[in-house]
Amino acid sequence: MTLNKQVKLAKRPVGMPDENTWTLESSELPAVGEGQMLIKNHFISLDPAMRGWMNDVRSYIPPVQIGEVMRAGSIGEVIESKHPKFKVGDVVSGWGGVQQYSLTDGQGYYSVDASLAPMPTYIGTLGMPGMTAYFGILEVGKIKEGETVLVSGGAGAVGSVVGQIAKIKGCKVVGIAGGPEKCKYMKEELGFDGVIDYKNENIHAGIKRELPKGIDVYFDNVGGEILDAALARINMKARIVICGAISQYNNKENVTGPSNYLALLVNRASMTGMVVMDYAQDYGKAAMEMGMWMAQGKLKSKEDVYEGIDNFYDTFKRLFSGEKMGKLVLKVLED
Amino acid sequence: MTLNKQVKLAKRPVGMPDENTWTLESSELPAVGEGQMLIKNHFISLDPAMRGWMNDVRSYIPPVQIGEVMRAGSIGEVIESKHPKFKVGDVVSGWGGVQQYSLTDGQGYYSVDASLAPMPTYIGTLGMPGMTAYFGILEVGKIKEGETVLVSGGAGAVGSVVGQIAKIKGCKVVGIAGGPEKCKYMKEELGFDGVIDYKNENIHAGIKRELPKGIDVYFDNVGGEILDAALARINMKARIVICGAISQYNNKENVTGPSNYLALLVNRASMTGMVVMDYAQDYGKAAMEMGMWMAQGKLKSKEDVYEGIDNFYDTFKRLFSGEKMGKLVLKVLED
Numbered sequence: 210m211t212l213n214k215q216v217k218l219a220k221r222p223v224g225m226p227d228e229n230t231w232t233l234e235s236s237e238l239p240a241v242g243e244g245q246m247l248i249k250n251h252f253i254s255l256d257p258a259m260r261g262w263m264n265d266v267r268s269y270i271p272p273v274q275i276g277e278v279m280r281a282g283s284i285g286e287v288i289e290s291k292h293p294k295f296k297v298g299d300v301v302s303g304w305g306g307v308q309q310y311s312l313t314d315g316q317g318y319y320s321v322d323a324s325l326a327p328m329p330t331y332i333g334t335l336g337m338p339g340m341t342a343y344f345g346i347l348e349v350g351k352i353k354e355g356e357t358v359l360v361s362g363g364a365g366a367v368g369s370v371v372g373q374i375a376k377i378k379g380c381k382v383v384g385i386a387g388g389p390e391k392c393k394y395m396k397e398e399l400g401f402d403g404v405i406d407y408k409n410e411n412i413h414a415g416i417k418r419e420l421p422k423g424i425d426v427y428f429d430n431v432g433g434e435i436l437d438a439a440l441a442r443i444n445m446k447a448r449i450v451i452c453g454a455i456s457q458y459n460n461k462e463n464v465t466g467p468s469n470y471l472a473l474l475v476n477r478a479s480m481t482g483m484v485v486m487d488y489a490q491d492y493g494k495a496a497m498e499m500g501m502w503m504a505q506g507k508l509k510s511k512e513d514v515y516e517g518i519d520n521f522y523d524t525f526k527r528l529f530s531g532e533k534m535g536k537l538v539l540k541v542l543e544d
Numbered sequence: 545m546t547l548n549k550q551v552k553l554a555k556r557p558v559g560m561p562d563e564n565t566w567t568l569e570s571s572e573l574p575a576v577g578e579g580q581m582l583i584k585n586h587f588i589s590l591d592p593a594m595r596g597w598m599n600d601v602r603s604y605i606p607p608v609q610i611g612e613v614m615r616a617g618s619i620g621e622v623i624e625s626k627h628p629k630f631k632v633g634d635v636v637s638g639w640g641g642v643q644q645y646s647l648t649d650g651q652g653y654y655s656v657d658a659s660l661a662p663m664p665t666y667i668g669t670l671g672m673p674g675m676t677a678y679f680g681i682l683e684v685g686k687i688k689e690g691e692t693v694l695v696s697g698g699a700g701a702v703g704s705v706v707g708q709i710a711k712i713k714g715c716k717v718v719g720i721a722g723g724p725e726k727c728k729y730m731k732e733e734l735g736f737d738g739v740i741d742y743k744n745e746n747i748h749a750g751i752k753r754e755l756p757k758g759i760d761v762y763f764d765n766v767g768g769e770i771l772d773a774a775l776a777r778i779n780m781k782a783r784i785v786i787c788g789a790i791s792q793y794n795n796k797e798n799v800t801g802p803s804n805y806l807a808l809l810v811n812r813a814s815m816t817g818m819v820v821m822d823y824a825q826d827y828g829k830a831a832m833e834m835g836m837w838m839a840q841g842k843l844k845s846k847e848d849v850y851e852g853i854d855n856f857y858d859t860f861k862r863l864f865s866g867e868k869m870g871k872l873v874l875k876v877l878e879d
Contacts, residue, residue, distance in 0.1 A: 268810050437801070451809045466772070466801030474786045474817030475603050482809030 211238050214518045214541075216279045216307035222263055224461040225529065228522055230263075231279060231307075239312045246290040248301060248311045248318075252514070254282035254332040255537040256366070257430075257528050260458040269484045278306040279521075282337055284321070284328045285311070285542075295320065302331050307521055309541050326503065327512075333366055333536030334503070334510035335496055341452060341485040342370035343495045347378075349450045349483045350426040354379035357420050359439055362430035363401065364391035366536035367452060370499075371428045372401050373508050380426075383419040385412070385435060387531045394534065398509060412438045426450070432457045433465055440469035447478040459529060511535030517543075546573050549853045549876075551614045551642035557598055559796040560864065563857055565598070566614060566642075574647045581625040583636060583646045583653075587849070589617035589667040590872040591701070592765075592863050595793040604819045613641040614856075617672055619656070619663045620646070620877075630655065637666050642856055644876050661838070662847075668701055668871035669838070669845035670831055676787060676820040677705035678830045682713075684785045684818045685761040689714035692755050694774055697765035698736065699726035701871035702787060705834075706763045707736050708843050715761075718754040720747070720770060722866050729869065733844060747773045761785070767792045768800055775804035782813040794864060846870030852878075 212235040219232045241247050262273050262280050273280050283305025287295050292315050295301060303318035305311040321331045333339065345367070346352055358375040362368035363384025372382045372395065384395040387408040395401045405415035412435055416424070423444040429436050432454030439449070457464045473480060488495070502508035513533040515524040518541040527533045547570040554567045576582050597608050597615050608615050618640025622630050627650050630636060638653035640646040656666045668674065680702075681687055693710040697703035698719025707717045707730065718738040719730040727739040740750035747770055751759070758779040764771050767789025774784070792799045808815060823830070837843035848868040850859040853876040862868045 432806075451806070453809070454806055457806070463803045464806060466803035466805050468798045468801035470801050470805070470815070471767075471786070471789055471792070471799060471817070473815060474788070474819065477817050477819055477822060479814050479816040480805070480808060481814035482806070482812055484809065484812055487812060 211310075212236065213238055213308055213310040215309075216518065216521050218263060218273050218275055218277055218279055220275065221265055225459040226260070226263070226522075226525070231522060233519060233521075238310055241289045241291050241312065243291050244293070245312055245314055246287050246292040246295050248283075248285045248305060248313065249288045249542065250283045250285035250305045250309055250311060251542045252284050252329050252332060252538050252540050253305065253307055254336065254338075255525055255528055255539055256282070256338070257453055257455045257458060259525070259528075269486070278308050280304060281307045282332050283311065284332050284336075300328065302336060307518065307539075307541070309518060309543070325500070326510075329512040329514055329536065329538045330510045332538065333512050334370055334508065335499060337485055338366035338536060339370050339499055339510075340488065340492055340495055341483075342367045342374060343499060344485060344488040344491070345450050345452050345483050346371045346374050346426070346428055348488065349481050350428060350448050352378055352380050352426050355381075356425035357381045357383070357422060357444075358426045358428065359383050359385070359416065359420060359424045360428040360430075361385045361435050361439075362453075362455065363395050363404070364399075364534065365430065368428065368430055369395070369399055369511070369535060370508070373399055373502075375426075376400055377502060377507055381420075383416075385415075385431075391534065394511075398511075407435060413441065416442050423447075428452060429454070431455050432467075436467045437469045440467055440472040443472055443476050443478050445476050445478070447476055449478065449480040451480055451482040455529065512538045514538045514540055516540045546645075547571065548573055548643055548645040550644075551853065551856050553598060553608050553610055553612055553614055555610065556600055560794040561595070561598070561857075561860070566857060568854060568856075573645055576624045576626050576647065578626050579628070580647055580649055581622050581627040581630050583618075583620045583640060583648065584623045584877065585618045585620035585640045585644055585646060586877040587619050587664050587667060587873050587875050588640065588642055589671065589673075590860055590863055590874055591617070591673070592788055592790045592793060594860070594863075604821070613643050615639060616642045617667050618646065619667050619671075635663065637671060642853065642874075642876070644853060644878070660835070661845075664847040664849055664871065664873045665845050667873065668847050669705055669843065670834060672820055673701035673871060674705050674834055675823065675827055675830055676818075677702045677709060678834060679820060679823040679826070680785050680787050680818050681706045681709050681761070681763055683823065684816050685763060685783050687713055687715050687761050690716075691760035692716045692718070692757060692779075693761045693763065694718050694720070694751065694755060694759045695763040695765075696720045696770050696774075697788075697790065698730050698739070699734075699869065700765065703763065703765055704730070704734055704846070704870060705843070708734055708837075710761075711735055712837060712842055716755075718751075720750075720766075726869065729846075733846075742770060748776065751777050758782075763787060764789070766790050767802075771802045772804045775802055775807040778807055778811050778813050780811050780813070782811055784813065784815040786815055786817040790864065847873045849873045849875055851875045
C-alpha cells in the first residue's frame with residue numbers, strides 16, 4: 210500500500226514557528242473521483258508568504274486551518290486521472306501542498322513542458338516568484354529605461370528576477386542581500402550594477418554609495434530598517450513596491466511601520482502593495498517572455514533544493530535565517 | 545515714519561516651538577525698486593506646514609533661515625508699484641510672510657477680485673488649502689461616485705474642502721475631528737454623512753461604525769494612530785493620500801510610522817504623497833470650479849480670524865492644539 214506523507218498545521222504559531230507547529234502524518238492514497246486527478250508531487254515551493262497563511266487573519270487568501278495540509282505551491286506528475294483536461298504523465302504545477310500526493314479537481318493547475326526547464330524552475334523563476342517579480346517591477350514599479358532600481362532580498366527567488374528584469378529594461382540595478390556569497394552572486398552572476406551586504410555594512414551608507422543619485426524604484430521584500438533606509442533616499446515621483454516584509458512576519462508584537470513614510474509626501478512618491486494572483490490572466494504572456502529571456506541567457510534561475518518531506522521544518526527555517534541561495538525548494542518525491 | 549512689524553525666525557525649534565522661536569522686530573519700510581511692488585498685508589495664513597519649514601532638512605522647499613521673516617501665505621493690497629503687472633490698489637495673494645508689509649518682485653503673486661469673496665477666503669478655500677484639497681482628492685485620491693471617503697482633520701482648512709468636494713462628486717464622506725463642536729459642524733454645516741470625534745471615542749470603533757463597508761479613499765492630514773486605524777479598514781485598491789501628518793510634526797524623536805502598512809499589500813492599495821505646488825499650472829481651472837461651487841452654495845468656507853501680529857505665536861499654537869474652527873488666519877493689518 211502506498212502511503213501519502215503529509216505535513217499538517219498543528220497549531221497557530223506565535224512569532225517564529227517551531228517544531229511543534231506542524232505534524233507529519235501518513236495516510237492511504239484517496240480514491241480518484243470523476244473530474245479529479247491524483248498527482249505525485251516531485252517538488253514543493255517554500256515561500257516567505259507561508260508564514261502569513263498561518264495567521265488567523267483576513268488576508269488575500271483564507272488562512273490554513275488547524276489540521277489542514279500546509280499550503281504550498283508544487284510541481285509533479287499526474288499518475289491517475291478522471292479529469293477531462295489532464296492525462297496521466299502530464300507534468301503539472303499548482304497548489305499541491307506539503308504532501309507527496311495531491312488529489313485535486315484541477316483548479317489552479319496548469320501543465321508545463323518539463324523538457325524545456327527543470328521542474329524546480331517551474332515553481333521558481335517560471336512560477337509564482339517569477340510572476341511576482343515580473344508584474345511587480347513592470348506593472349506596479351513601472352520602471353523606465355535609465356532609472357535606478359533598488360531591490361531587497363536581491364539574491365532571493367523574487368528579488369533576483371526583479372533585478373534581472375530591470376537590467377533587461379535598461380535600469381541601473383542595486384541589490385541588497387546578506388553575506389559575501391549572495392553579494393558575489395548578484396554582482397557576478399546576475400550582473401547587478403551594485404550590491405549592498407546588509408549583514409556586514411551600514412545600509413544607509415551602502416545605499417548612498419551605490420545610488421548617489423537616489424532611488425527611482427524600490428522593490429521591497431523585507432520591510433523594517435531597510436525600507437526606512439530606502440525611503441530616506443527616494444527621488445521625486447519614486448515608486449515603492451510592497452511585495453513582502455520578511456523581517457516582520459515573525460514579529461510577536463506590532464509590525465514596525467516605516468518611520469520615514471513622510472518622504473512619500475516630500476517626494477510625491479507612492480508605496481503600493483501587490484499580490485501576484487491579481488495578474489493570473491496575464492501569466493501566459495509573462496511566462497512566454499520570461500522563457501525567452503531564459504533561453505537567450507538574459508535571465509538566470511537558481512534553485513536551492515533540499516530533500517525529504519521529513520525535513521520540511523528545517524528547510525522552512527532557512528527562509529528566515531537566509532541560509533539559502535535563490536529559490537528554496539523541497540524535493541518530496543522519494544526515489 | 546511707517547514701521548513694518550516682522551516676525552523672524554530666531555532659532556530652530558526642537559519639538560513644539562515656544563515663545564523664543566521667533567522675534568518680533570520693526571523696521572523702516574524699504575524703497576521700491578524697478579520691477580518691484582510694496583504690499584500692505586491684511587491677512588496671513590497659518591498652516592501646519594509652517595512647522596516643517598523651520599527644520600533644517602531637505603524638503604519640497606528650502607527651510608526658513610535663522611533671521612529671515614517667517615514664511616507664510618498672505619493677502620493684501622498693493623500700495624506702491626514699479627511692477628509692470630500689478631498696480632496700486634490691486635488685491636494680491638502670495639508668500640508675503642509674517643509681516644505687515646512685503647516688498648516683492650511679484651514672483652508667486654496673483655491678483656484676486658476682492659468683491660467676490662472676503663480676503664481670508666482667498667488664503668483658505670480659494671487659496672493653498674483649497675487647492676491642496678482639490679488636487680489631493682481628485683488627482684491623487686482619484687475618487688469615483690459611490691466610493692467611501694474618510695478624511696482626518698475634517699473640520700480643518702484642507703479636510704473640510706476635501707469632504708465637501710467628495711460629497712459633490714457623489715461619495716459617502718466621513719470626517720474625523722476633535723470635539724463635539726467640530727463634529728456638529730462637519731455633520732450639519734458641511735453635510736458629511738458621518739463623523740468621528742477622535743477626542744471622545746475610540747477611533748477604530750468609530751471607523752467601523754461609520755464605514756461598515758470599509759474605506760475606498762483615506763485623505764490623511766494627521767498621521768499617527770489615526771492613519772493606522774484607517775489602514776486597518778481599507779478596501780481593495782484603496783488609495784491613501786498623504787497630505788500631512790500634524791500629529792508628528794512636533795515629535796522630538798522619530799516619526800511614528802504606520803505599523804499597519806502591510807494592509808497596502810493585502811489590499812493592493814497605495815499610499816501616495818502630494819505637494820500642492822506641483823499643480824500650480826492648473827490652479828486657475830480649480831479656482832474657477834471651486835468659485836462656482838461656492839457661488840452655488842455647494843462649497844462652504846469658514847475662517848477663524850485672530851488679530852494682531854503681536855499675537856502670532858499664540859495663534860500659531862492653535863494649529864496644533866486644535867483650538868480653531870476651519871482655516872486659521874491672522875489679521876496683521878492695524879486699523
